Amino acid sequence: MKKRFEVLINGEHCKACGVCLEFCPQDVLGVSEQRNKAGFYPVEVKKPEECTGCGHCALMCPDACIEIYRVPMEESVQS
Ligand code: SF4
Ligand code: SF4
Secondary structure: OOOOEEEEEOOOOOOOOOHHHHHOOOOOEEEOOOOOOOOOOOEEEOOHHHOOOOOHHHHHOOOOOEEEEEOOHHHHHHO
């Protein structure tokens, strides 16, 4: 499946609370194996092609670490 949405996560601000993981219905997100500067293992995008752009993760993140963008149609066709 082509990627239709870009999920941007600010890994340096993520405190690894796991709320976004709980609320993603598509299981797009997972935990990084690398710590951030604060010592947390931040969330990262594991299955970008599964994102439906619902925005639940971005809405629920208490630290506003996540932004969702629609991938322009022509890019999603080419990629
Ligand atoms: S926008 Fe929805 S489907 Fe995409 S990562 Fe966030 S919660 Fe999951
Ligand atoms: S909800 Fe925000 S702070 Fe919590 S794990 Fe997800 S991205 Fe990190």
